[in-house]
Amino acid sequence: MWTVESVIAHAVVTALLAGLAWGAAAAGWSWIPDWAVSYGWAAPVCYALFGLVETAVVPRVRYRVHRWEVTADVIYTRTGWLGREWQLVPVSRIQTVDHTQGWVERMFKVATLQVQTASHAGSSTIEGLDAERARAISEELAVRAGELRDDAT
Amino acid sequence: MTGREEREGAPAEERGAAPLPAEEPPPGTAPGAEGGAEGGAEGGAEGGAEGGAADGGPSEAGAGPGEGPGGEEGADGAGWRKLSPMMLVVAPATYLKNFIVPLILMAFGATQNPWALASLFAALAGLAVTGVFTWATFRYQVGDRRLEIRKGLVSRSRRTIPLERIRGVHVTSNLVHRLFGLAVVHIEAAAGGEGSEEGKLDAVAAAEAERLRRLLLHRRAVLRGDAPSAAAAGTAPAGAGAPSSAGGTGAEEGGEAAPAGGGDAAPAPAEEPRETEYFRMPARWYGFGALSVGYLLTPFVALAAVVGLASQVVGDLMERPGAVAAGERVFLHYRSLAEGSGLPVLVAVVAGVLLLLLALMPVFAVVAYTVNHWDFRLAGQDDSLVTRRGLFTRQSVALERRRIRGHELVDSPLERVRSAVRLRAIMTGLGGDSTRAVLLPAGPRARVEGVADEVLGGYTGGLVRHPRAALRRRLVRSVLPFALAAAVAAAAGLYWAAVPAALLALAGIPLGVDRYRALGHGRDAERISVRRGSLRRTQAVLRREAVIGWTWRQTLFQRPSGLAHLTATVGAGSGGYTAVDADLEESVAFAAGVTPEMIRPFLAAPEGAAAPAAEKRSVPDRRDRPEQQEPPEKGLRGPLGD
Structure with missing residues (x-):
């Protein structure tokens, strides 16, 4: 799914850049320097190459790295592909559980679970969960958070 | 809602x-x-x-x-x-x-x-x-x-x-209000x-x-x-307040005196909210205003305002007929002066004014600071802390004890010279920078810590220094960008840009060292403490139960040296307090010591078998595989025994 999203995002940016380059060449405004017009095609091409490589590599790494785990008391997530981020959120401190699904995600029948606490720094996101499972988890978390809940701050 | x-x-x-x-x-x-x-x-x-x-x-x-x-x-x-x-x-x-x-x-x-x-x-x-x-x-x-x-x-x-939804009640009164006894x-x-x-x-x-x-x-x-x-409770203070509010300015005095009297003298029996005064600002503390950068700059702000006003007035005058001609005459006159000896005189006058301003900076700072912090008091009522301050505009802020999660000791390099420090509360519902969270103005560290100890409970543990690799990273951070800029500018022949950049890079060396020296974290039985920063060094002290989660963050550059940022998330203040460039393994042990129930299940080898740090947190792969059950043993990270 990340591959698809990446492809789409990169395609859009490439198209934009290409459009810009073509527009610059076609409009022929005098304030655009010559070198920008003559090498305008290079930007989208370079970016497309970069996009291809990134599309090939990043989602795989991310898939290998990203982990999540829900135990009785704590939600644990690991994210990142160059930098790493480990996050622990105790269930008793959960304020809200969001369960969202974008259109690409629906295509792949996966969903994103977002767990929010009283602190904006303590909110955790699990992407690419199986949709059914995400729903089950979000309901379970909501119930458990309600049971365990103290002040939650 | x-x-x-x-x-x-x-x-x-x-x-x-x-x-x-x-x-x-x-x-x-x-x-x-x-x-x-x-x-x-x-x-x-x-x-x-x-x-x-x-x-x-x-x-x-x-x-x-x-x-x-x-x-x-x-x-x-x-x-x-x-x-x-x-x-x-x-x-x-x-x-x-x-x-x-x-x-x-x-x-x-x-x-x-x-x-x-x-x-x-x-x-x-x-x-x-x-x-x-x-x-x-x-x-x-x-x-x-x-x-x-x-x-x-x-x-x-x-x-x-x-x-029950009310978070705070603040009372302010400016000069006009106080003249009429209002708030x-x-x-x-x-x-x-x-x-x-x-x-x-x-x-x-x-x-x-x-x-x-x-x-x-x-x-x-x-x-x-x-x-x-x-x-x-409502009727009692009303009764206490009413006689003193007989009229005019007397009302204001009465309003002030009533709460203070509760703490100093024997409290009136009917007055249920007892008040204990923890702190009243001693006169020499006003001098610390001269150490505050913000207040040191006030004369320049005022100057800018005056210049703005003057230009407005001049602009207004110019619209009147004849003004332009008069202006031209003045300009010509000035030109003839400048051709003589006028120019050096003018330069001298401007320089003199600037020097005078510089010399007066501390004076202005102290005056402005005194006006703002006049008669600063910190008092405790049943379930809240109340601060009052201000000479003309009197502010009174009540901070509910229940919502206080900890406190912050803040100082700047200038203040460190005199070992002065400010005290702020970390509380839910107030952002990290709110001026309302101020508990004490800058004052000698020993006294401020004493008050913090008395009011909120002090922190007794030490701070663990961060690894040497952190020093390298601080230095790279503070020097490298300017050094690069200087090198690029010099290569391009732009020496006017290269010199200041090089100077900034040089200034970055002490800054980086100081930043490293500020880094530290530690815990005692009830609280944890995290310190960072140089220009605004902040030591946050948090109650253990205030920590509502942990986040480790490690960039690519931190990985070889085994460093990571550890953020203790808190539903208060700025939301999270970060131990910058802590040793990854040590920080995991630290977090496990603070909230064992949160971390323990994820430790790969609680007995202390030395798993390499890089293998920490290798959980069995469970993403996108709903059919898998959660395995009983969580195969997480590290060496930590604790």
């Missing part, structure tokens, strides 16, 4: 309930008849004001019959109250500030445009009318469960704030944005403000079941 605001076209039953003067227009006045409505309100208001003056004080303000649409209000102080009639004088006086520039110009005859004059007077008259109108229609009422504020006549608004009450309720102000009573008598604050906070505490007794 906390405050509900209704606008309605003046329904008849409410109109009956509101103790408006008799001249009030009939319900459902069409907008077209507004002029008539205003006239009626004005007449009524004047009658009320006279009545207030005859009664000699704000006690009159509560004269309205205790009658409300909810019908559930308590017996004490339940009536609809009006703002202080003094506000009729004060509000226009406050607004007048904004008109000072045009008024001065007018006084000097700079503007003789009849339209400008007419519009100015129209604006002034409008202000007066609006003030009267607001006063006549504004009502507030404290019920058992909620605070209600009503205003408006033609289109009415009614705001209801449930008492503004700000009521904050728990809503989305931080610092959102839900209700504002502008303005009531100072004693009434104090009474309201206690009443609101106490009732809220009772509603939440925090306070054991639901005794009539």
Whole structure:
């Protein structure tokens, strides 16, 4: 799914850049320097190459790295592909559980679970969960958070 | 979701309930008849004001019959109250500030445009009318469960704030307010944005403000079941406050003296909210104002304002006929001077003024600081801490103890020279930078820590220094960008840019070292502490149970040296407190020591078998595989025994 999203995002940016380059060449405004017009095609091409490589590599790494785990008391997530981020959120401190699904995600029948606490720094996101499972988890978390809940701050 | 605001076209039953003067227009006045409505309100208001003056004080303000649409209000102080009639004088006086520039110009005859004059007077008259109108229609009422504020006549608004949602009640009064013995009450309720102000009573008598604050906070505490007794706290302070609010400026003194008296002398038996004074600012603390960068810069801000004003005046003058010619004459005159010996003199004068300003900087800083922090006091009431400060504008802020999660000791390099430090509270609902969170102004570290110890409970553990690799990273961070910029600029031949960049890079060396020296984290039995920063060094001390999660963050560059940022997330203050560049394994042990129940399940080898740090957190792959069960052993990370 990340591959698809990446492809789409990169395609859009490439198209934009290409459009810009073509527009610059076609409009022929005098304030655009010559070198920008003559090498305008290079930007989208370079970016497309970069996009291809990134599309090939990043989602795989991310898939290998990203982990999540829900135990009785704590939600644990690991994210990142160059930098790493480990996050622990105790269930008793959960304020809200969001369960969202974008259109690409629906295509792949996966969903994103977002767990929010009283602190904006303590909110955790699990992407690419199986949709059914995400729903089950979000309901379970909501119930458990309600049971365990103290002040939650 | 906390405050509900209704606008309605003046329904008849409410109109009956509101103790408006008799001249009030009939319900459902069409907008077209507004002029008539205003006239009626004005007449009524004047009658009320006279009545207030005859009664000699704000006690009159509560004269309205205790009658409300909810019908559930308590017996004490339940009536609809009006703002202080003094506000009729004060509000226009406050607004007048904004008109000072045009008024001065007018006084000097700079503007003789009849339209400008007419519009100015129209604006002034409008202000007066609006003030009267607001006063006549504004009502507030404290019920058992909620605070209600009503205003408006033609289109009415009614705001209801449930008492248990009130987060804070702050009282401020500026110079004009204090002259008339008034205060503004700000009521904050728990809503989305931080610092959102839900209700504002502008303005009531100072004693009434104090009474309201206690009443609101106490009732809220009772509603939440925090306070054991639901005794009539509201009536007691009201009784204590009323005699002292006999009139005029006396009211203000009374409002101030009443709470202070509770702490110093034997508290009056009827006065239920006891108050203990923890701190009163000693005179020599005002000198620390000279160490505050913000206050040191005030003269320049003032100078900029003066220059702006002058240019405005000059611009105004230039519009008058003949001004341009006069300006040209002055310019020519100046030119002839400059050709002689005028230029050096002019330069000398400007330089002299600047030097004088520089020399006076500390003086101005101390003066401004003193005005802001005059008679700073920190006191404790039953369930809140109260700070009061200010010479002209007196601010009073109540911080609820229940919401305090810890405190911060903040200092700058300048302040470190004199080992001065400031104390701030970390509390839910207040952002990291709010000035309301200030508990103590800059003062000697030992004393500040003593007060923190007494009021909030001090931190006794030490701080663990971060690994040497962190020093390297701090240095790279503070030096490299400028060094690179200098190198690039030098390569490009732009020496005017290269030199300052190189200087900045050099300045980065002590900065980086100091940043490294500031880094540290530690814990004791009840609290954890994290310190970072150089120009604004902050040591946060948090209660253990305030930590609502942990986040480790490791960039690509940190990985080889085994460093990571550890953030303790907290539902208060700035939201998270980060130990920058801590050793990854050590920080995991640290977190496990603070909240074992949160971390232990994830430790790969609790017995201390040395798994390499890189293998930490290799959980069995479970993403996207719903059919897998959670394995009993969580195969996480590290060597940590603890």
